[in-house]
Structure formats: structure tokens, C-alpha cells
Amino acid sequence: MNTTIMLFLLQDGITNGAIYALLGLALVLVFAVTRVILIPQGEFVTYGALTYASLAAGQMPGTAKLAFALGLGAFAFDLFAARKALHGRLVLRSILTNIVLPAIVLALTVYYAAQKPPVAVCIALSLVIVAMIGLFLYRIAFQPLAHTSVLVLLIASVGVHLALQGLGLLFFGAEGQRGPAVLSGSFTTGALRFTGQSITVYGITIAFIVGLWLFFGLTLYGKALRATAVNRLGARLVGIRTTLSGQIAFLLASVIGALSGIMIVPITTLYYDSGFLIGLKGFVAAIIGGLVSYPLTAVAALVVGIVEAFSSFYASNYKEVIVFMLLIPVLLLRSLAAPAVEEEKD
């Protein structure tokens, strides 16, 4: 192989790796804060991507209706949980976030879908819709189980993944879709050609990682999220609600997922079930990072992206196999490094 091809594959790998990095970081975040292994992360990707593509094509995405329906569910859960001590402010706040907000977004979506809105509007709507789905899913599926074991949470997570994938087929059909590029145009340096889309991917990934770093390092809510991840009881004893931390984590994860989807869908055709495989690659990175280390996860994601790019060149049929095989030596090494697996107390 010559250097040009190698550079080209590297570039391709880094572009994909950047997206896996975002997804991996979201997985680590959600696991650290809520102990949920977020299998439906891939569905956030497809929902974001296909909502964006549908809107750009002037179609009404079913996800907006799903967000509204889930909002009703979340409201019912809120009412039921607070049944012994209902007071006006609580009910009002629940109505605002769970019913009024999704209703407004649904109305906006119906309005804009009819008239092929500009790219920025499509992005904003897709992000808000998926963010709400993430938030309400946490309320309905995970918050009531917050005190249970990692295994129960994982089973719930698989259930949510399957449900969302089925709904994805219903909303978007079996055909794949592509969306318009966020940034068109391109430039060439040497042998490499940088498209506007790949620049967007790098820019957004770096901006998001810096943003997350500032959020966790400097803001009170960011620190509260870290505190919950480090010591759940300690966090509760200073008045940080576990549910608040969980909501923030799911909100971030769903926004990251949707954003990744919006960045991918102009490059690759996505189907209703493509998200799972993409999310799984973020998961490989997260596992290599031990589900705790953010920097290790980001680096591992880049490795996953590059390995994928090279193996698709050399052995295209075995691309996925090779990527997932990365897990085996990592797990072996990890099991040797930490022989005792502690089952957690809480």
C-alpha cells in the first residue's frame, strides 16, 4: 500500500473514531452516574440521524410523536410517585417539562416538516426531540429501577433498545436515508481532501469534549454529577438527588447520540437498525476504558475507528469481526490485572 491510501484510511478512521469517542464518553458517563449500560445509545444515534434526514426531506418524523407520548408517560409516573404528597408546584413543573414542552416541539415539527426547513432548524429540532426521548426514558424505564442491581438495569436497557428499534422501523421504514451535509464544500492539502462534513465532525467532537471537560471541572452541576459517580451516598448526604444526576446524564447521552447521528448521516446511509452497531463500537471503546476512564475511552475510540478503516480496506467482510475482536485481548488483560471482581453493595 502506498502512503496516500494509508493517509486516506487514517483520515477516515479518525473521523469515525471521533464519533465513537463521543458515544463512548456518553456510555462511561451514564454508567458512572446511574450504573446503566446504555444499550439504547445506538437508537439515539439513528433517531437523531433519521429525524434530521426526514425533516430535511420534508417528512414528519414519528419521533416527535413518540417524545410526546413518552412525556405523557413520564407525567403519569411523576404523579404516581408523588401521590402521597402532591403539591401544586411539583405538578406544575411536571406538566411543563413532560407535557407542554413536547407539545410545543411537536407543533413546531408539524409546522416545519411541511415546508423543508433550513438545516439549522432540522438539527435543532432533531436534538430537542431525541433529548426529550432520552430524558423521559430515564424517568419511565430507569429511575424506578435506580436502586436495583446492574444486571436488572442491563436487562431494562436491552428491553428499551429492542422497543426503540422496533419503533424505529415503524417510524422510518426499512429503507435507509441520507441527510444533507451540515457544512458543504471541501479543500485539499497534499493528497488529502477534507470535506466540510469531516471538518464538522472534528470541530463538534473537540468542542464537545472541551465543553464536557469544562462542565465537569468548573460547574457545580458538573461536579455534582462526578460526586454521584464517585460516591452515591455521599452525594445524597449533601443533598444531590440521584435522579437529578441521572437526568443530566441521560440528557447528555441522548444529545451526544443524536448529534453523532446527524454528523454520520450525510456520510453514510443509515437504516433504522444501524445505530446498534455504531453504538457497539463506542461501547468497545468504553470497555477498553474500563467504563471509568474518559481519556482512555477517547483514545480507544480513535483506535477502534482506525482499525475499522484499515480492516475495511484489507478484509472488508471481516471488518466488524476484527473490531470486536479488539475486546478479547483487552478483557484478558483486564482480568489478569484485576483478578477479583467485586459485586457492589448497593
Add this chain to the structure above:
Amino acid sequence: MTALLSVADAHVAYGKVEAVRSVSLEVGQNQIVTIVGANGAGKTTLLSAIMGIFPLKGRVAFAGQDLSRLDIEDRVAMGLGLVPEHRELFVTMNVEDNLELGAFRIERSKAKASMERVYALFPRLKERRKQLAGTLSGGEQQMLAMGRALMGEPKLLMLDEPSLGLAPIIVADIFRIVTELRAAGVSVLLVEQNAQAALKIADQAYVMELGEFVLSGKASDIAANERVAASYLGFQHEGASGL
């Protein structure tokens, strides 16, 4: 004067085992109240249940309000603070972040002054403010746990075995600070195996055995009680941790 904290006929169970049986206690304003007793008497369980960590059967009222339907976070916001036996610090975060999070439910503008007060009380923490909590010594971690709870401006601070495993000189320091807290208007509910030290600074005392209170009264009377002297004070050396 009504009591700040009043617990009446409290039962706490782990599954079928009742760890605390029919316990009643009161903590008044500006009081140090101590619960002494041997290891496994149910002291920690009682404190945890008052905080809302375990379900408690019976009545618990704080500042005149019934706590039974409030969770831990609401109790914190009302001014109830717990420094648990295992401290539960955010070990991978630095001292200052730990303290800042202690004021999570307090207005941002007040938190700064609160932190200065905590630093005045524990100058060691100020020296180590950029150090990770997990790298502090045992005594410093105890100070940080107390400082973090004080950042939430509690009306009542519950301390669970603050002297456990610490050197005598640090224990003396911590007990001195507890009396300073009372002077500053914070009531303290102190659970201790080191009965001698606890009874010396407390106003009221309860003696707990096998999940029940067997004696209660003025701390000085309890300290003078022959039975207590024999079972809790006799075999303890001055300032020892009671282990």
C-alpha cells in the same frame, strides 16, 4: 422550648432482624447529645435511619416537622446533617470541591463565607485545599467530612464515631471543635464508642444496648453511674478510640 429533633418509639429493621427497638430521644437547641454503647448496639443504624438512609417505623420530627415522608435530600435541605462512620467523601475530587458540594443546597452567595468559616475551624483543610480527598490522612478526612456537612449549614449535625481509628491528639481536637459548634448554635447528636470523651462534652446522654436505650439523663449523671462506669468507662484508656 420544643426539641429540635424528637424521635418517638422508633424501630429499625434489617429484614426480619430488629436492630433498633422502641427508641425515643430528644435533642434540644444548642445541645450536645450523645449516644454511647458497645459495638453493634444499633447506634449507627439509628443515626442512618434518622437521616432517611433506612426506613424507620415510629415518629421522627425535626424543627417541628414530621420527617417520615421526606427523603435524605429533603432532610439535608431542612438543616439535618450526617457525618457517616465511613465518611463517604468524594475521594477523587479535591478538598475544595468536596466542600463546595457540601453547600449544594445553599445559595451560591453564602457558600463562600461558609467555606471561610470551615477553613477557620479546620486550618489543616485550607493548607490542603487542592489535594485529593482520598490522599488525606484519616484525621484530615474526618475533618473534611465534618467540614463538608457544615457547608450545608445544618441546625443539627449528627456525628457517627468521629474518633474511630484516629490518634488521641486528633480526637481531642475534634471534640474541642464539637463544643465550638455548640457555641456557634449548631446542635450535635454524637454517637461514640469512646464514652468517656463523649460524656465529658455532652449535655444529655443515652446508653444503648442491643438496640434499646437502657439509661438516659444528664451526661454528668450518666458518667457517674456505676453500671456505666463499669461497662463503658472502666476498660478504656484516656483518649483511646475505644476499639
